[in-house]
Amino acid sequence: MYLPEHFVEARDEELLRTIAAYPFGALVLRGPNGLDANHVPFLIDEAKGRPTRLLAHVARANPMWQESTDADEALVIFRADDAYVSPNWYPSKHQFHRQVPTWNYRVVHVHGKLHIHDDERFVRGVVARLTRIHEAKTGAPQPWKMTDSSAEYIDQMLSNIVGIEIEITKMVGKWKLSQNKDEQDRMNAARELRGRGKEAISGAMLDTLRESHT
Numbered sequence: 001m002y003l004p005e006h007f008v009e010a011r012d013e014e015l016l017r018t019i020a021a022y023p024f025g026a027l028v029l030r031g032p033n034g035l036d037a038n039h040v041p042f043l044i045d046e047a048k049g050r051p052t053r054l055l056a057h058v059a060r061a062n063p064m065w066q067e068s069t070d071a072d073e074a075l076v077i078f079r080a081d082d083a084y085v086s087p088n089w090y091p092s093k094h095q096f097h098r099q100v101p102t103w104n105y106r107v108v109h110v111h112g113k114l115h116i117h118d119d120e121r122f123v124r125g126v127v128a129r130l131t132r133i134h135e136a137k138t139g140a141p142q143p144w145k146m147t148d149s150s151a152e153y154i155d156q157m158l159s160n161i162v163g164i165e166i167e168i169t170k171m172v173g174k175w176k177l178s179q180n181k182d183e184q185d186r187m188n189a190a191r192e193l194r195g196r197g198k199e200a201i202s203g204a205m206l207d208t209l210r211e212s213h214t
Contacts, residue, residue, distance in 0.1 A: 001109055001172060006180055009173030015108050016044055016052070018173070019078050025054075027166075028075040029114065031067045038064055042076065042166075043129055054110060054166040055126050065116050065162045074114040074166050080106035081200035085178065089192040090185040099185075104177050104193075104201055111170040117163035120155075126163050177205045179212075 009015065019025075019042070027038045038058060045053040054076060058065055082105035090099045117123065128146055135143035146154050178186045186209055194202035 001107075001174060003172065003174055004180075007174050007176045009106070009175040011173075012171060015171045015173045016046075018080050018106065018108055019054075019110070020044055022078050022080045024078075025056075025110075026077040026079075027056075027064075027164075028077065029064060029068060029072060031064065036064060038062065040164075041130060041134075042078075043126070043133060052168045054112070054168065055129075055163070056166075057123055057126050057161045057163050060160050060162050062162075065118070065164065068114055068116060070115055071113045074112050076110040076112070076166055078108040078110070080108075081198070081204065082106070083193050083196075083198045083201045085189050085193070089189040090181065091188055092182065092185050102178075104189075104205065106175050106177070106201070106204060107173070109172040109174075110166065110168055111172070112166040112168045115165040115167060117165060119163070120158055122163040123158050123161055127158065127161075175204065175208065177201070177208045179208055183209065183212075 023041045023043065024039065025042050027040060029036055029038075040056045040058060042054040042056045045055050082103060085102045085104050087099035087101055088094075092099065124146075131144065131146060135145070178189055181189070186205060190202045190205040190209075193199075193205070
């Protein structure tokens with residue numbers, strides 16, 4: 001990934017927070033037929049004494065888990081908010097007419113080693129944790145839980161999936177948020193985006209402005 005210095009986000013805690021907020025990742029592997037990408041929700045697993053991991057599961061019918069070997073190199077791409085930015089939103093454009101369109105975005109690339117877990121206990125644990133995390137976000141007074149279904153049905157569903165683990169070796173973050181523009185241009189572009197309902201990326205742009213003053 002092309003990464004100019006002014007767009008680098010290197011804080012692990014911020015990268016992990018972003019993954020947690022946007023957990024639907026693209027898992028890229030090199031298989032027997034070349035590069036392959038699978039799109040799955042991940043959860044972060046942190047524990048003392050071992051590397052931070054990403055956990056997920058794929059369908060048993062998906063050939064990726066059989067075509068992979070232990071410790072294969074993997075890349076997982078997480079994309080947060082993004083938005084088109086018009087030159088008209090930069091006050092300097094109207095003064096000097098030297099701006100062009102761009103696209104602002106935040107992405108995290110996770111590099112790591114792939115491990116396959118074809119065992120019921122691992123898969124059950126991953127599904128239970130994913131369910132608790134995302135059911136809590138629905139705001140339902142009675143979130144769905146695995147015990148709402150019969151044990152036989154859940155066992156059958158779990159037998160149709162395989163667990164995957166990404167042992168993280170490196171994380172790379174790119175926050176392209178107009179940091180290469182002057183403060184007035186950045187501020188006004190953020191306001192324009194907020195007015196168009198792009199509150200997440202607008203807030204991220206304003207955060208980088210505040211951080212530049214600390």
